[in-house]
Amino acid sequence: SPETAGKGGELLRLFYAGSLYSGRRDLTVLFRAISELAAEGAVDPARIRVEYAGNEWDVLCGFAEKFGLTHICQNYGYVTRHQVMEIMAQIDATLVCSHNTREDQGVVTGKLFELLLVEKPILTVVTGDLPDSELGRIVKDCEAGLVFEEATEARDYPLLKQWLKAIYEEKQRTGAVASTLSLAKREQYSYQNIADKLAALFEALAQPQDDKP
Numbered sequence: 001s002p003e004t005a006g007k008g009g010e011l012l013r014l015f016y017a018g019s020l021y022s023g024r025r026d027l028t029v030l031f032r033a034i035s036e037l038a039a040e041g042a043v044d045p046a047r048i049r050v051e052y053a054g055n056e057w058d059v060l061c062g063f064a065e066k067f068g069l070t071h072i073c074q075n076y077g078y079v080t081r082h083q084v085m086e087i088m089a090q091i092d093a094t095l096v097c098s099h100n101t102r103e104d105q106g107v108v109t110g111k112l113f114e115l116l117l118v119e120k121p122i123l124t125v126v127t128g129d130l131p132d133s134e135l136g137r138i139v140k141d142c143e144a145g146l147v148f149e150e151a152t153e154a155r156d157y158p159l160l161k162q163w164l165k166a167i168y169e170e171k172q173r174t175g176a177v178a179s180t181l182s183l184a185k186r187e188q189y190s191y192q193n194i195a196d197k198l199a200a201l202f203e204a205l206a207q208p209q210d211d212k213p
């Protein structure tokens with residue numbers, strides 16, 4: 001069973017649950033950042049753990065292996081939704097990954113809305129050649145964490161490293177990582193709010209249109 005960092009613990013725990021779509025959801029940049037920060041003496045990889053729940057452990061290890069970091073990864077395998085929520089109560093930050101390309105835009109994983117309810121900092125990684133993803137916009141709007149988009153890597157990668165270093169230092173200093181989430185902004189994206197907006201839209205579409213001459 002996984003060790004618990006808890007208050008006063010020094011282990012920064014990052015968690016990803018679900019499919020990696022055979023590597024299409026690509027977390028390579030996370031391990032690259034950890035590797036570079038370690039080389040700079042800014043973090044100790046032994047005090048960071050990337051935890052995974054799902055059926056693509058080999059894919060996650062493939063990302064980590066490029067930087068010799070498979071030893072900081074932990075596999076839960078397939079777990080129930082209840083077990084995922086129990087893990088999330090213990091970890092420091094969550095990971096969400098998607099893509100945004102000119103062929104496939106606006107991919108917002110439903111998992112994001114669950115993560116917003118958990119109120120843990122979220123690292124969002126968006127691959128693809130199109131900037132300003134809807135997923136990233138929601139995370140930024142809710143002040144929920146850090147967004148890295150491959151399309152704006154030159155701008156986002158230094159910010160990713162800075163964010164990781166900051167939450168690592170906060171965990172070492174205080175034993176926890178505080179949420180920056182705006183609860184008021186999150187409310188705009190709650191399931192009920194989205195459902196209400198969709199219902200209003202469908203109702204408007206169902207209204208008979210005036211005959212045009």
